[in-house]
Amino acid sequence: METKFNSLKLVHLGIDTQKEHVVFMRKDCYICKSEGFEALNRVLITVKEKSLIATLYIITDGILKPGKAGISESAWNDLNAKEDDEVSFSHVQPVISMRSIRAKMYGKQLNYEAFQNIIDDIVKGQYSNIEIAAFITACGGDNLSIHEIIGLTKAMVNSGKKLSWNKKIVVDKHCVGGLPGNRTTPIVVAIIAEFGLTIPKTSSRAITSPAGTADTLETMTEVNLSIKEIQKVVRKENGCFVWGGSIKLSPADDILIRIERALDVDGEGQMIASVLSKKSAAGSTHVVIDIPIGKTAKVRTEEDAEKLKYYFNVVGKAIGIEVKVLFTDGSQPIGRGIGPSLEAMDVLSVLRNEKNAPQDLRKKALDIAASIIDLVHNKPNENGFDLAEEILSSGKAYEKFMAICIAQGGFKEPEYAIYKIDIHAEKSGIVTEIDNRKLAKIAKLAGAPHDCMAGVLLYTPLNTMVNKGDVLFCIYAETEGELKYALEYMKTEPDIILLESVS
Numbered sequence: 001m002e003t004k005f006n007s008l009k010l011v012h013l014g015i016d017t018q019k020e021h022v023v024f025m026r027k028d029c030y031i032c033k034s035e036g037f038e039a040l041n042r043v044l045i046t047v048k049e050k051s052l053i054a055t056l057y058i059i060t061d062g063i064l065k066p067g068k069a070g071i072s073e074s075a076w077n078d079l080n081a082k083e084d085d086e087v088s089f090s091h092v093q094p095v096i097s098m099r100s101i102r103a104k105m106y107g108k109q110l111n112y113e114a115f116q117n118i119i120d121d122i123v124k125g126q127y128s129n130i131e132i133a134a135f136i137t138a139c140g141g142d143n144l145s146i147h148e149i150i151g152l153t154k155a156m157v158n159s160g161k162k163l164s165w166n167k168k169i170v171v172d173k174h175c176v177g178g179l180p181g182n183r184t185t186p187i188v189v190a191i192i193a194e195f196g197l198t199i200p201k202t203s204s205r206a207i208t209s210p211a212g213t214a215d216t217l218e219t220m221t222e223v224n225l226s227i228k229e230i231q232k233v234v235r236k237e238n239g240c241f242v243w244g245g246s247i248k249l250s251p252a253d254d255i256l257i258r259i260e261r262a263l264d265v266d267g268e269g270q271m272i273a274s275v276l277s278k279k280s281a282a283g284s285t286h287v288v289i290d291i292p293i294g295k296t297a298k299v300r301t302e303e304d305a306e307k308l309k310y311y312f313n314v315v316g317k318a319i320g321i322e323v324k325v326l327f328t329d330g331s332q333p334i335g336r337g338i339g340p341s342l343e344a345m346d347v348l349s350v351l352r353n354e355k356n357a358p359q360d361l362r363k364k365a366l367d368i369a370a371s372i373i374d375l376v377h378n379k380p381n382e383n384g385f386d387l388a389e390e391i392l393s394s395g396k397a398y399e400k401f402m403a404i405c406i407a408q409g410g411f412k413e414p415e416y417a418i419y420k421i422d423i424h425a426e427k428s429g430i431v432t433e434i435d436n437r438k439l440a441k442i443a444k445l446a447g448a449p450h451d452c453m454a455g456v457l458l459y460t461p462l463n464t465m466v467n468k469g470d471v472l473f474c475i476y477a478e479t480e481g482e483l484k485y486a487l488e489y490m491k492t493e494p495d496i497i498l499l500e501s502v503s
Helices: 030-033 073-078 100-107 112-123 129-139 146-156 186-196 213-218 226-237 253-264 268-280 302-318 340-351 357-375 383-395 397-406 434-443 480-491
Strands: 009-010 022-026 040-045 050-058 069-070 086-092 171-175 197-202 240-242 286-293 321-331 419-424 429-434 456-460 471-477 497-500
Touching: 009 022, 009 030, 009 321, 022 030, 022 112, 030 129, 050 086, 050 213, 050 340, 100 112, 100 129, 100 226, 112 129, 112 146, 129 253, 129 268, 129 480, 146 253, 146 268, 146 397, 171 197, 171 268, 171 357, 171 480, 186 197, 186 213, 186 240, 186 340, 186 383, 186 397, 197 213, 213 240, 226 240, 226 397, 240 397, 268 286, 286 302, 286 357, 302 321, 321 357, 340 357, 340 397, 340 456, 383 397, 419 480, 434 456, 434 480
Parallel strands: 009 069, 022 050, 171 286, 197 240, 286 321
Antiparallel strands: 009 086, 022 069, 040 050, 040 086, 419 471, 429 497, 456 471
């Protein structure tokens, strides 16, 4: 069959660009010359009547033969492409919604319609990573008013699928993050599901942290469930723990998170829209929000926390969700593990009621579970904490956790990475301060969350008496190179754990 004038034959290059659609063409390609295509142009590509927009990269060496083109793995999969398929090219019309982003850059307030157009175009793949980054930057910091946050939240909810449970009360919880460890979700879900409330927990992967809830749970069970599978699990066990990105609830959120991760930013307005859009799309009616406050947490002052609390309550009300905000201690990691597998071990230790289980993680999970019970009853329930503690201490929460894992596809024990190094105290003293951000960075440099067994195991929480030579923490990595890389960074940061001499 004769190739069309604007078409080439596909070559499978096997280049992973994450979710970014990329097309590769030769510099001397006749289509590039005729159409005036240049590197980083946005190009509409079509294979067998399926089309998408891709960013053009120009090849100057012999990777591609004349008459051939390549596309990234994400584009290959989305187009169901095969070797030697015919791929045609055309110019992309300007994305009209970019006008609103440019207006936002110059301080203009956007309405719901503008946000809906932007979010719809992002979900359709009309935006490049650079354009998405421009949107995130324009809305970053304190650049969104409360009305804009509401508009963005509604737009994100309406961009994807929604779950319906035919129940008057559906509960959920979320932590705004910034605190290493703090993996209360699996414990809370198990307690609340056993208590009898419906809690279909959809979680995100890490944005700027060494582990997101979905990353941690993935070390123990399957989290990539379909909507039908989620419904089946929740009908049977009252709860689930799944990655929200697998079911396209507020799909724009997962696209934005991918770029935020690369930028290492998490603006407060977009964070609120991200959290509440996912809760609304999952069918939640009552949500408890955990805001850790600390010098090196994401939220550093009570004043900042009060502002977030106001935003969460107002936006929640606007989209039909009753919100309760908790202020918690963000001065140090919660639990001992930092990184997916290490955090999972903490969770199991608490659920199994082991003697050496981290008590701070246990107490915080119970506080959140009790707050959910209080929120549902619309008044403080003096027995809420006792009810939650009885479910946990009796082993019923662990049984429920295992039942949910089995319903989701099975359970596996998390494991340690094979490479590790202990970090010893250079003097004696009492631990007076822990830098959450630097400790989290060590875990990330060691490979977390992409290497699920990598991370940091903390032995010395605040107020621990330490003798010279004692182990402060241990770094785990799946490769020697990553272990050395994390260690080199640690050597440049002497004040990760501060010790005060005791006379």
